[in-house]
Amino acid sequence: MLGGIEAGGTKFICAVGDEKGTIVDRIQIPTTTPDETIPKVIEFFKKYPIEAIGIGSFGPIDVHRESPTYGHITSTPKPGWKDYPFVQGFEDEFGVPIGFNTDVNAAALGEATFGAAKGMDSCLYITVGTGIGAGALVQGQMLQGHSHPEMGHILVRRHPEDPYQGRCPYHGDCLEGLAAGPAIEGRWGQKGIELVDRNEVWELEGYYIAQALMQYILILSPKKIILGGGVMNQKQVFPSICQHLKEFLRDYVSLPELSEYIVSPGLGNDAGITGALLLAHQALTESHK
Numbered sequence: 001m002l003g004g005i006e007a008g009g010t011k012f013i014c015a016v017g018d019e020k021g022t023i024v025d026r027i028q029i030p031t032t033t034p035d036e037t038i039p040k041v042i043e044f045f046k047k048y049p050i051e052a053i054g055i056g057s058f059g060p061i062d063v064h065r066e067s068p069t070y071g072h073i074t075s076t077p078k079p080g081w082k083d084y085p086f087v088q089g090f091e092d093e094f095g096v097p098i099g100f101n102t103d104v105n106a107a108a109l110g111e112a113t114f115g116a117a118k119g120m121d122s123c124l125y126i127t128v129g130t131g132i133g134a135g136a137l138v139q140g141q142m143l144q145g146h147s148h149p150e151m152g153h154i155l156v157r158r159h160p161e162d163p164y165q166g167r168c169p170y171h172g173d174c175l176e177g178l179a180a181g182p183a184i185e186g187r188w189g190q191k192g193i194e195l196v197d198r199n200e201v202w203e204l205e206g207y208y209i210a211q212a213l214m215q216y217i218l219i220l221s222p223k224k225i226i227l228g229g230g231v232m233n234q235k236q237v238f239p240s241i242c243q244h245l246k247e248f249l250r251d252y253v254s255l256p257e258l259s260e261y262i263v264s265p266g267l268g269n270d271a272g273i274t275g276a277l278l279l280a281h282q283a284l285t286e287s288h289k
């Protein structure tokens with residue numbers, strides 16, 4: 001039996017199940033401080049004969065095995081979580097192999113195994129929610145280099161008629177600063193869910209996301225692009241993205257039919273937790289080598 005944790009900024013989703021994506025039991029725990037949240041997670045897993053645990057975490061995190069701070073959350077503003085040794089705590093508690101990656105890399109793995117990119121060795125999973133993050137599967141591997149990718153913070157061109165200055169605490173008008181949920185609320189004065197009928201909102205959202213996708217496509221050439229997160233519940237963004245992307249790319253690269261290439265998660269809200277179970281399975285398999 002495998003354990004999975006999708007560690008998000010607002011909630012932890014924990015599940016036990018197997019590498020076929022079957023979930024036997026699950027629990028949701030609010031993300032407060034590690035002292036409060038982690039014991040509840042441990043209590044949940046203690047009920048089961050867990051052989052490995054996979055963690056898909058909000059970041060930035062240290063995914064470098066050789067690093068002295070491997071398995072830590074690094075520079076989050078969330079109180080108590082900065083420099084938190086996430087992996088070590090679970091290793092000490094359970095003594096089983098622990099898989100560790102970003103929430104979005106885990107979601108990309110989940111989608112490529114059981115979801116919208118099933119059977120593909122390449123895909124991109126992007127979440128547009130409180131922040132923007134993306135994970136990528138490249139030639140069958142979750143993308144990692146010096147660290148994990150941070151694709152939500154790329155620079156995009158401001159729309160000439162968009163006066164909004166952006167709200168990324170680091171970069172102001174990066175993609176996240178202009179197009180994540182809080183930016184929509186900051187620009188238009190209402191939450192996305194209350195702006196459903198305002199075409200200009202979703203038209204502009206599509207304009208920014210399409211620029212990002214153009215860059216991801218040119219650099220990574222993914223076989224499928226999956227867009228999740230709260231904001232992407234607004235399905236009217238998809239046609240806007242496709243239309244702008246066509247204009248920006250100008251037929252320079254050949255792509256599949258865009259409505260089939262740029263899609264919602266096949267696993268719905270379970271992409272991340274399913275990926276976390278797969279991370280656990282990978283860790284278990286590696287420990288047998």
Ligand code: ADP
Binds near residue numbers: 009128181192230
């Ligand atoms: P998180 O990123 O914290 O895990 P979400 O993916 O739900 O959680 O993202 C939350 C953000 O998405 C908020 O800014 C919220 O206003 C926005 N959001 C959530 N649901 C919707 C929706 N149905 N339509 C538009 N915006 C939404």
Ligand code: ZN
Binds near residue numbers: 152177
């Ligand atoms: Zn930024």
